[in-house]
Amino acid sequence: MANPTPAKKSDSAIEIYHLLLSCPNRPGIIARVAGHIFEHGFNIADSRQFDEEDSDQFFMRVEFNPVREDADIEEWKASFAELADDYHMKWRVRAQSQRCKVLILVSKFDHCLADLLYRWRIGELPIDIVGVASNYPRETFRHLDFTGIPFHYLPVTRETKMEQEAQIWALVQQSHAELLVLARYMQILSDGLAAKLSGRCINIHHSFLPGFKGAKPYHQAHARGVKVIGASAHYVTAELDEGPIIEQDVERISHHHRPNDLVSKGRDIERRVLARAVRYHVENRVVINGRKTIVFTE
């Protein structure tokens, strides 16, 4: 069985690096960071910076690429680590070609899963799907092509939840997954697992948060008579549906729409909101700032 070879976004031989950093604000950071990149033989192709006034934190995202023959990313990293220490920075850098390893969890409804698979396959999402795990058996997804992707059936009951979460965590470690995506996974993660996955577990909630938390949000929306419904992608935290929101979108509805119609319309919103959130994350565009996010979109 051949491994699929997704198309690359760019066939260019030149590597591009995505740097994302945050630190307490103080004057001169940009000059230092930009100067450091330039002096090591790289060119800044795109940069964004933001001062958050409430927390007085500084946030920056830079795309840069080598322009001198002697530009060496490992050397740059080592040197940048020292600079970062001076400023008490949290930072990460990723080569565009180094695709993020993603593990997907899913329950019965597979529209988000099917969508992520499709975007991955045609090369739109720069990720490596290292596995799909579900509390439903493989047969549930019989129309989806998992060629090259390990599938893990992890049934769960109230009694076995702890063991099943241990299996999930083992999978994360064995597959070296950097990101866990809950693509309509209808189990609530325990506080312990949520804590271990802090900042690298994205959930799609099928309402426009903070409205309609918890179960059956489309039915709640129908009962309340709202005129617009939405979906929200957020990082998972111990508090249900309260994690930092990455992306949201909405669609207009009318009195004609029954709860099932909202579910149907919602599928479209959910899949595009989740796909955007995953892309923002893996392109190093998202920083968590307390219970909120900074998202450097295009």
Added chain:
Amino acid sequence: MANPTPAKKSDSAIEIYHLLLSCPNRPGIIARVAGHIFEHGFNIADSRQFDEEDSDQFFMRVEFNPVREDADIEEWKASFAELADDYHMKWRVRAQSQRCKVLILVSKFDHCLADLLYRWRIGELPIDIVGVASNYPRETFRHLDFTGIPFHYLPVTRETKMEQEAQIWALVQQSHAELLVLARYMQILSDGLAAKLSGRCINIHHSFLPGFKGAKPYHQAHARGVKVIGASAHYVTAELDEGPIIEQDVERISHHHRPNDLVSKGRDIERRVLARAVRYHVENRVVINGRKTIVFTE
């Protein structure tokens, strides 16, 4: 000082009537209603109908106009009242030329008021503004032209709230206002006044309900880190921000936006949402169905 003469939507001499009705569902209603209109010499120009399954209620909106010389709307009304009794209908009919009398309440922020005045003046909103009342003095709105519109300064304190509401109610009665619009009126109506105005008092709330009820919703939205903000126009009920929603709309925001930016963006959403809700109401497009609305939009 001359009274302004707003442009008419249509210069046609032919009158159009907007009929709105609801009743327990049973077969044959449309045939009866349509037949009745036809037999009395009128033509149906537009009709919409909706069966609400949960409550088994029937809702219908009809636009009709005379086509026979002997078509007489008063005669039609008398006759229709009998038919309506048979079906236990709630119904109302309004000639398009008979503009709805509207009283506007406003506090300090006048963007919705300015917008309603403008739309009224150019003839876009088929209403008669019979008065503007505020807990702020006339001077607050010194840049707005109130030519032809009585202004009422109704200051209020916690101690005088009951008396001030009595003044509002007196105004409603004296001006024969059919609709009261709370165009960013920052006082909460008492249950008693809300009850008197049931189904004919529209409020604009500056959040995407049910998220961020109560005070300072834009600050709440900023604190929660949502990616989209909105506004909601709803009928006022005794329960704060819980009345039937007529219209909602949203705009996308980013981490760059401070609470004041949200307030600014929100003004645009609020004024268009409120203007739409008022238009839907005065064109007989809205029926309240429990805590929800049926809105027959175009």
Added chain:
Amino acid sequence: MANPTPAKKSDSAIEIYHLLLSCPNRPGIIARVAGHIFEHGFNIADSRQFDEEDSDQFFMRVEFNPVREDADIEEWKASFAELADDYHMKWRVRAQSQRCKVLILVSKFDHCLADLLYRWRIGELPIDIVGVASNYPRETFRHLDFTGIPFHYLPVTRETKMEQEAQIWALVQQSHAELLVLARYMQILSDGLAAKLSGRCINIHHSFLPGFKGAKPYHQAHARGVKVIGASAHYVTAELDEGPIIEQDVERISHHHRPNDLVSKGRDIERRVLARAVRYHVENRVVINGRKTIVFTE
């Protein structure tokens, strides 16, 4: 290999019929149509009507279901045909359970195809896909599950275009396809074939028509520097990209987006616009009125 059994939208045993009709306007049509439906033992669950002033045409859509034991749709049809003659109506009626037979044509890009297949499989789109035909071989779509759907490889060159179109037409006839969907089929149909398929061939064009007709619309949009891009689903006519528009939608872009990014964003717009247009068509919601459409949406 088992045939997939898509979920039904409704498991209700009660059949619902979708009637769509148009005719020269004259008073009393609604009363006649509604009366006729009632007298034959049916109940109207939803109805919409529209008078087009420019052409003085009358358009109506009705959803109705049997409520009397003796209600017989065949009898109703025979009887309604006479009524329709009186009014010079064009009309069609379809049982909701009688799914529209659809043949899909596709070239290399399969995002619309994948999306239609998914919506069909989960029962969201009430259609029967009677075949997929492409000028690209089966291998192009190796990750798509065509279980139960015949695939037809119909290569084409400039010299063989006539023969290939004859094959398409033969397929339409053999499969009894009622609707042909060009899901990013990158060949222009000849005038002859377009004429044969008049009113039952839907194309998705990847621009917000009438802007950017013809080839490479996203590149045209990038060159012009627009701030919003879109897609348009329309009926195919002999005149390229000029057929009656059924549905359009848009997304906001910025200077950051390269033509390839627009292509990527466009995929999302195209697939949802095409899916909506197909649903509107198969639910008897669309009437062609000259070079425009009436679409009775929810």
Added chain:
Amino acid sequence: MANPTPAKKSDSAIEIYHLLLSCPNRPGIIARVAGHIFEHGFNIADSRQFDEEDSDQFFMRVEFNPVREDADIEEWKASFAELADDYHMKWRVRAQSQRCKVLILVSKFDHCLADLLYRWRIGELPIDIVGVASNYPRETFRHLDFTGIPFHYLPVTRETKMEQEAQIWALVQQSHAELLVLARYMQILSDGLAAKLSGRCINIHHSFLPGFKGAKPYHQAHARGVKVIGASAHYVTAELDEGPIIEQDVERISHHHRPNDLVSKGRDIERRVLARAVRYHVENRVVINGRKTIVFTE
């Protein structure tokens, strides 16, 4: 008669400067610019940068404020001019408190004018309106409060167009207007005047360009049967409706909407699109790049 004193966006005593620059791309620019700002005692509060690949141009926007006692903007400017020369930069810098002088041209329809006046009055738009000129008399705008704003009645016929444009140009010079806003001014500027105002004259066109150029775009849109209408704000160039687009927005329509309804819906789109474009311009967020724009939005 007192001059109105619009509220300030920020009451902070600290001045903020908006720098906008473009130049041929080469490595190290950001480091040089950021370093230069830092060394002169300023802090960068916000920065955005963009490399345009097709033209190999570099674009940058910086917001900065003094943090050292000796920070002097005039000194900074003189020094920066030399740096800018090295890089062949086009650049401009503006203090946030230094409001852009704007002259507004308008014809009969005053919805955009009324909206700009309102936003200016409440301090939302950081501009000084130095005049309103129209080919219609003051009486046309009798409900608008022009307190503190000179009004100029400049009637025009085909024969006097040259003279009238000379009057406009004289007004621009006498009022030191930096920006000319065509707020539904229904006269086409001559090539000569357009050339003089290159890059500082914004027009609102009432269609989603490039669709429906020229006269009566809403009637064109109605005739074509589009499902979404829009408006476009663009810089004026000699070629009609072909100037660089700054901002666009849209709204959904249906077959119910007559051309007059589109005109009405369009007013809402036009005023918000024009207001955004003006704000982007005066906040130094827009650079023209050939026939396109770079817009550094929030």
